[in-house]
Amino acid sequence: MSVKLVYFAWVRERIGKPEESVDLPAAVVTVTDLIAWLTMRGEEYAYAFENGPLIRTAIDKAHVKHDSPVAGAREIAFFPPMTGG
Amino acid sequence: MSVKLVYFAWVRERIGKPEESVDLPAAVVTVTDLIAWLTMRGEEYAYAFENGPLIRTAIDKAHVKHDSPVAGAREIAFFPPMTGG
């Protein structure tokens, strides 16, 4: 499954790019699986996700929890806790 | 003791004047006494103070309760519950 990943704030800075398209292996079922899979792709990812549970995730522009399935997602976003307002 | 009395809103309308100066007899000690004394001065006062405990009072431009003494007051105001804001 091909999906667009987008990154914001220090997650974007640590990974070194704002977005990319990836082909997910079938073993990646949930957001937690996706984070684990990304972490193994290189040290920039390991750095970005070193506090994995802290990282917030959105699927198709809506907040989701880490146990949410990624099946059918077109765009998955990772970012730190928000500091707007 | 001579004191200025001022009236607002429907208290003013019922009494028929915005203010007056009165000489208080020595028996008038508290606001409650003053209301009772005014009530006996005529039916316009009786009408204004027919629900005496409802009427609010200020002495020298600060809210007071009806058991407050009137001694030393320069200006005593009577008015309905406030409806500003």
Next chain:
Amino acid sequence: MFAVHVQTEDFDIAAEQKKLCARRLDIGAVVTFTGLCRDEQGTLTALELEHYPGMAEEEMGRVLDDARGRWPLDGAVLIHRFGKIAPGENIVLVVTASRHRTAAFAAAEFLMDYLKTRAPFWKKEHRKDGSRGGWVEAKDADDQALEKWSGRP
């Protein structure tokens, strides 16, 4: 800046807010409350606001002092109009400024609750059909609103 005004003229919320924040970099939150003249039935020509000159300003000042004793405010303005006010027009403005939003919100709501029940203003209705407009009655809800501030913050 802390200020209280009782006036017939309308007010400009943006100008008041700007004055409060002028040359300051420590204000993070500004709350304004505007109370307007409603006329849902379309029966009013105006509300007429009577006030007790002198006491109105003094009492608004005391309410403002109460608020400053409860929250760390960096500025506040209270403006209450009197005279005839047409439906849709402004009646009252509260502006509060603080470092953080919690204080600004709480102080603004406190100030309105207390203005409603302590500031010497009375509203009389003027009706389109010429019938004798009555004095607006005080609401129990306004007295009850004060209860939430006892023992707080």
Next chain:
Amino acid sequence: MFAVHVQTEDFDIAAEQKKLCARRLDIGAVVTFTGLCRDEQGTLTALELEHYPGMAEEEMGRVLDDARGRWPLDGAVLIHRFGKIAPGENIVLVVTASRHRTAAFAAAEFLMDYLKTRAPFWKKEHRKDGSRGGWVEAKDADDQALEKWSGRP
């Protein structure tokens, strides 16, 4: 009128409030909240606000829908700026309009609490001394602020 805007330009609180109340006689209370860029130490040149385009608007719309489900609002506007914002400048605006003040106050505070924790914006500091400005950290106080809305109103 209900509206959400994400923009680089500043906003005008008086103009937004006027739009909300235009041609309406049923609005008795308008609350505005303005969040500003603070710099008490005098060390900042600017805050830079990054956002997630598309999601920011959608999430602000969802927060607004939540508020409309809780209080009888007659109108509301949410505006959040992004890009570089200098100390003393506006960052965020919430305006709520209702018949009565209680709903307008509660909805405005609710909207700010939820915008803070749900709208995808991130602040980065740019410092005068050229040192690498850090990303502002999320505050526990902001998460805790949400607790007061569970089970309310």
